[in-house]
Structure formats: C-alpha cells, structure tokens
Amino acid sequence: MSGLVVGYGQPNREDVEAMFEKISHRGPALFGLRQRQKTVMAQNYAGGDLCRDGEDSEVPIACADSEGTIICYDGQIGNCAQLAAEHGVESGPFQEERLLLALYRKHGSDMLRYLNDAIFAFVISDGEKLFAARDLLGIKTLFHGRENGTIYFASELKGLQAVTEDVREFPEGHFMESEGELIRFAELREASEITDAEIPRIVEDVRSIIERSIRNRVDFFRPTAALLSGGMDSSVVCYLSSKLYKERFGDEDRLKTFAIGVGESGDIRHARTMAECIDSDHQELIVDLGEILIALPEVIYCLESFDPSLVRSSVSNYLISKRASEEGIEVLLSGEGGDEIFCGYTYLKDFPPEQLTAKQIECLGYLHSNASLRLDRMNQCNSVRVVAPLISGELLDYALRLPPQYKQKPEYDGKIEKWIFRKAYESVLPKSIVWRGKQEFSQGSGSANLLPGYFEDAVNDREYIEARERHPLIRSKEEFYYFRIFTEHFGADKAVKTVGQWIRL
Numbered sequence: 001m002s003g004l005v006v007g008y009g010q011p012n013r014e015d016v017e018a019m020f021e022k023i024s025h026r027g028p029a030l031f032g033l034r035q036r037q038k039t040v041m042a043q044n045y046a047g048g049d050l051c052r053d054g055e056d057s058e059v060p061i062a063c064a065d066s067e068g069t070i071i072c073y074d075g076q077i078g079n080c081a082q083l084a085a086e087h088g089v090e091s092g093p094f095q096e097e098r099l100l101l102a103l104y105r106k107h108g109s110d111m112l113r114y115l116n117d118a119i120f121a122f123v124i125s126d127g128e129k130l131f132a133a134r135d136l137l138g139i140k141t142l143f144h145g146r147e148n149g150t151i152y153f154a155s156e157l158k159g160l161q162a163v164t165e166d167v168r169e170f171p172e173g174h175f176m177e178s179e180g181e182l183i184r185f186a187e188l189r190e191a192s193e194i195t196d197a198e199i200p201r202i203v204e205d206v207r208s209i210i211e212r213s214i215r216n217r218v219d220f221f222r223p224t225a226a227l228l229s230g231g232m233d234s235s236v237v238c239y240l241s242s243k244l245y246k247e248r249f250g251d252e253d254r255l256k257t258f259a260i261g262v263g264e265s266g267d268i269r270h271a272r273t274m275a276e277c278i279d280s281d282h283q284e285l286i287v288d289l290g291e292i293l294i295a296l297p298e299v300i301y302c303l304e305s306f307d308p309s310l311v312r313s314s315v316s317n318y319l320i321s322k323r324a325s326e327e328g329i330e331v332l333l334s335g336e337g338g339d340e341i342f343c344g345y346t347y348l349k350d351f352p353p354e355q356l357t358a359k360q361i362e363c364l365g366y367l368h369s370n371a372s373l374r375l376d377r378m379n380q381c382n383s384v385r386v387v388a389p390l391i392s393g394e395l396l397d398y399a400l401r402l403p404p405q406y407k408q409k410p411e412y413d414g415k416i417e418k419w420i421f422r423k424a425y426e427s428v429l430p431k432s433i434v435w436r437g438k439q440e441f442s443q444g445s446g447s448a449n450l451l452p453g454y455f456e457d458a459v460n461d462r463e464y465i466e467a468r469e470r471h472p473l474i475r476s477k478e479e480f481y482y483f484r485i486f487t488e489h490f491g492a493d494k495a496v497k498t499v500g501q502w503i504r505l
Contacts, residue, residue: 001376001385002027002045004060004072005159006123008038008130008178009150015163016040019152022159026380032059034070036127043072048222048330048385054093061097068126069105073097074155075120075140078216078392083114100124104131109175112185117393121170123153130178136186138172138368139391141376143498151180156377157304157490157498165491169498172368188361191401199423202406205398206424213392214240218333220248222385225256225324226333227317228282230270232418233335233344235433236425237389241333242278254281256329260320262287262450270433277430285323289450295319296482301489302381303373306482308475309502310370312451317378325382332384336375337391340364341399342418343407347504349415356404364396369500452478452505471496476505 003026005019013035020033020042027044034041043060062070077083077096084091087106089099103111104124112133121140123132132153134142144153147164154160160167170176173186195202218224218241226238238257245255257280259271268284275282292315299315300306324332339345343360351359379386399407402420409419416422416435426434459477467480471492474480487496 001380002043002049002074003155003159003380004044004074004121004123004153005042005155006072006125006132006153007040007150007163008123008125008153010038010148011040011150011152013040016042016152018162019154019159020044022162023154023156025383026155028383030055030057030059034060034062036068036070036125039070039125039127039130041070041072041123041125046330046380046383046385048224051093051221057093059094061094061101063098063101069101069124070126071097071101071104071122071124072153073100073120073122075118075122075135076217076387077115077120078117078213078394080118081216109177109183109185112175116186116397119391121155128178131175132170133175133185134170134172134368136173136188136393137364137372137391139372139375139388141373142170144168144170144176146180151176157495158301161490161495165494167494167498169369188364190357190361191397193401194403195401199406199420202402202420203424206395206420209392209395209398210236210389210424211240213389213395214244217387217389218244220245222330223328224331224333225258225327225329226280227320227335228257228259228271228274228280229267229335230259230272230274230433231267231335231436232422232425232433233338233390234271235274235335235429236338236421237333237335238274238280239278239425239429240389242280254279256281256283256327258283258285258320258324258332260285260287260316260323262289262292270436273430274433277433283323283327285320287319289454291319292450293454297485298381299378300482300485303377304486304490304495305370305373305499306479306486307370307499307501308452308478308482308505310374311482314374314378317374318381321379321382321384321386325384330384332379332386334375334386334388335390336371336386336388338418338421340367340371341390341396342421343404344418344421346417349408349417353404353408356408357400360400360407366500366502369498370502373500452476455481473501475501479505 003023007016029047031044041060060070060072087102119135119139121134121142143160145164145166174182228238242255261268299318406420408415422434455478468474
C-alpha cells in the first residue's frame with residue numbers, strides 16, 4: 001500500500017506538494033516528486049511496501065528503458081512473477097511498477113487485460129501523455145478532479161481537496177487517457193457457464209487457489225502479522241500463513257496474530273481458539289466504549305466516510321492496526337473479501353438461489369466506496385501495509401462459476417452461508433470456527449452492540465430531525481453523528497457524493 005498524487009495539464013508544483021502533504025501517512029519510509037512538461041507526480045511508500053534493497057531508490061519510478069515514462073502506483077499483482085517472466089522484467093525492487101511500465105509501453109490501454117489478478121490504482125505519464133486506471137472492484141482507492149485546466153489525482157479525498165472542490169471518485173474498472181474521458185475496461189458479469197464439478201473437486205480447487213494466492217502475495221520480507229477475528233475468513237488466512245511462516249523460518253517460529261474486542265467478545269474467544277490451533281504469537285486488545293468514542297473523529301477523518309456499518313467495523317480495525325504498528329509490524333494480513341466472494345453476508349439468505357449470483361455481484365459493487373476503504377485506510381493511516389489474499393481475481397472468477405446452493409446451502413429451516421468455503425477447511429480448522437455463524441467485524445468485536453444505542457441517547461432529537469430535512473440520506477442518529485464529523489473536514493457538497501452507503505444499517 002502506498003500513496004500517490006498527480007497533476008496533469010498546467011499543474012503548480014506547490015499545489016501538488018500541498019496535496020502530497022495530506023497523504024504523508026501513507027508512505028513515511030520513501031517518498032519523492034518528479035516534474036516533466038505537463039505533469040507533476042508524487043509517490044510515497046510505507047516500509048511494508050519496500051524490498052530491503054529498494055529503500056534508497058528515487059521515486060516515482062521511471063525506468064531507463066521506458067522512454068522517460070513515470071508511474072505512480074498503489075496495488076498488488078498476484079501473478080506478478082509470471083507476467084514479469086513473460087515480459088522480460090527482472091526481479092528486484094519495484095518489480096510491479098517496472099512491469100506495468102513494460103506492459104504500457106508494449107500494449108497501451110490494452111495492458112489492462114493482463115491485470116485480472118491484480119488490485120491497482122495508477123497514473124502513468126511521459127510528461128505529455130497520460131494514462132490512469134483503477135481495478136475492477138475498486139479495492140485501491142483513487143479520486144480525481146479539475147482545476148484551472150489541470151486534472152488532479154490522489155489516493156485520498158483529503159489530498160484532492162487541498163487543490164480543488166471538484167472532487168470525484170475515480171470509478172472502478174475504468175481508465176482515463178490524456179483527453180480526460182473515463183472509459184470502462186471491465187465489469188462484473190454472471191458467469192456464462194456454471195461448473196458441474198463434484199464437491200470433492202471444488203473443495204480441492206478452492207484450497208489450491210487460496211494457497212497459491214497466499215504464496216504469491218505473502219513474502220515476510222518485512223515484519224508481518226495477521227488480523228485474527230476468529231471468523232472463517234481470517235482463520236483460513238492465518239492458518240495458511242502460519243504454515244508458510246513455519247516453512248520459511250522453522251517450526252519453532254510463530255506468526256504474530258492480533259485480535260480486538262469490547263470485553264470478552266465473541267471475536268476474542270474464537271480468535272483465542274484459533275491462535276491455539278495454529279500456535280501463533282497471539283495478542284489481544286480489549287477496549288471499551290470510551291476508547292472507541294475517543295477514536296471516532298480520527299477514524300472518520302482517515303476513513304472519509306460516515307456510513308455506520310463501515311465506521312463501526314473501521315474503528316476496531318484502526319485500533320488494532322495502531323497497536324500492531326506500535327509493535328513494529330509493517331505488514332498485516334487480512335481475511336477481507338471472503339464474504340463477497342463466497343456470499344457470506346446474512347442478508348443474502350433472503351434471496352432464492354436463482355437470484356443469488358446477481359445479488360452477489362451487486363454486493364461486490366459496494367466494495368469500491370465502502371468496505372475497501374476500511375481495508376485501505378485503517379491500516380494506511382498507521383503506515384501499515386495490508387495484504388488480503390482472498391481478494392484474488394482467480395478465486396473470484398472461480399467462485400462466480402459455482403452453483404449458488406454451494407455458497408448458501410439450504411440446511412434444515414435456514415441456510416449456511418459460505419458453505420463450500422467452510423467445507424474446504426473443515427478437516428483442518430476447529431469445528432467451532434468452521435461452523436460459526438457469520439458476524440460482521442463490528443458485531444464480533446462488540447462495537448456494533450454499543451454504538452447505535454449510545455447515539456440514540458446522545459444525539460438531540462430536534463437536531464437530528466432538522467438534519468434529516470436538509471440531508472435525507474441520513475438514516476439514523478448514529479449516522480448523523482458521523483456525518484457531522486465528516487462534513488466538518490470535507491464539507492457537505494461534492495465530497496458527500498463520494499461516500500458509499502451500505503444497504504443496511
């Protein structure tokens with residue numbers, strides 16, 4: 001994870017420097033700015049982004065064989081080694097950036113068809129031409145706007161607002177060239193064919209794809225730990241990462257894991273069970289309502305959202321990431337993405353099988369302006385890189401071809417969410433983990449149980465009613481409280497339109 005700001009057209013260097021200062025937390029380990037003709041481009045990196053021999057490099061990256069072209073980039077390419085070998089890109093520092101420059105030089109905008117197993121936001125320019133793009137799901141955040149004949153880009157809203165009030169989210173699955181027109185290059189669709197493979201074959205495929213994703217994305221070059229909630233997603237990531245850790249460093253070495261909860265929450269108890277199962281070096285962070293309330297203003301500023309479900313889960317992420325950073329951790333592994341890929345959200349149980357895939361795609365469509373912000377911002381604001389191996393193009397493509405009843409399996413009077421995912425790991429994980437009912441992170445950690453009730457009493461009825469008349473998008477007193485903090489920082493105009501609201505409170 002890293003940060004970028006770019007001005008293209010008639011940019012003022014001082015303006016880009018002001019933008020860059022706003023996102024300095026994203027990369028205190030290495031940073032730099034380059035100016036060429038029509039562009040001023042700035043890039044920073046956190047320690048977790050860097051190989052040991054890349055710490056003194058000049059950034060943004062400009063390769064000698066790329067005809068003076070520069071790239072600002074934030075992302076991760078799951079099949080980087082394979083693509084690099086195919087395109088003659090040597091291993092070493094900033095291989096992904098050098099690969100993207102090579103792909104662009106050879107294929108132009110058609111380069112994006114090679115990036116179906118990647119998350120990314122990047123801007124490429126030789127000083128005259130421009131090319132910017134954001135991944136299909138919008139996992140990597142990017143904003144853009146215009147001011148005085150210049151197009152500006154930034155990883156975060158606050159960076160863009162340093163120079164313009166014309167702030168917009170750069171849409172997922174789109175690219176932009178010099179003319180400034182947004183062009184869609186990919187979109188989610190239902191699979192044309194549903195697999196007829198038997199369950200044992202599917203189970204083997206799921207396990208193989210996920211293990212391959214972890215091996216491609218997790219390298220332990222920098223101090224690495226894992227977030228462990230005791231839910232299915234984080235437990236699988238921790239189980240496989242712990243195995244890989246011991247394979248790399250020896251059976252006596254233990255992967256660090258972190259759990260957070262309000263008191264003796266469900267997440268704390270189940271994470272403890274899982275930590276014992278994989279023999280991790282486990283730490284628990286127990287917090288109370290007071291600590292959560294103190295953190296909320298900073299969380300909302302960093303998150304750039306006021307959606308209640310997102311804020312509740314993000315405050316837990318923020319606090320545990322902060323603790324990990326204080327412990328010297330530079331990379332955190334996350335189970336994010338499993339619910340979207342395997343239909344884990346309980347509201348999806350309300351739909352018949354023939355509608356499930358369409359609803360799953362709809363759910364995936366919320367990532368770019370909602371859940372992906374938690375993944376990015378709550379770690380990045382503490383200068384920690386996060387890696388989420390379940391967010392894999394290969395895994396998503398495979399999951400979309402699975403029969404709906406394998407993702408939400410009818411059982412007795414209800415349905416079991418993520419059934420095939422659970423089935424894939426039932427032989428290696430504790431039964432209490434595998435068949436634990438789905439809880440959102442805020443529910444499992446306990447923050448969802450405290451915050452809505454607190455704000456029902458803490459927020460004035462008259463102020464809430466008046467606010468809803470002015471801003472009908474406000475759906476609860478809790479959301480009103482967060483909305484006030486958000487608008488104090490970002491205003492109530494175009495910035496509000498960049499906020500993605502989850503379908504349920």
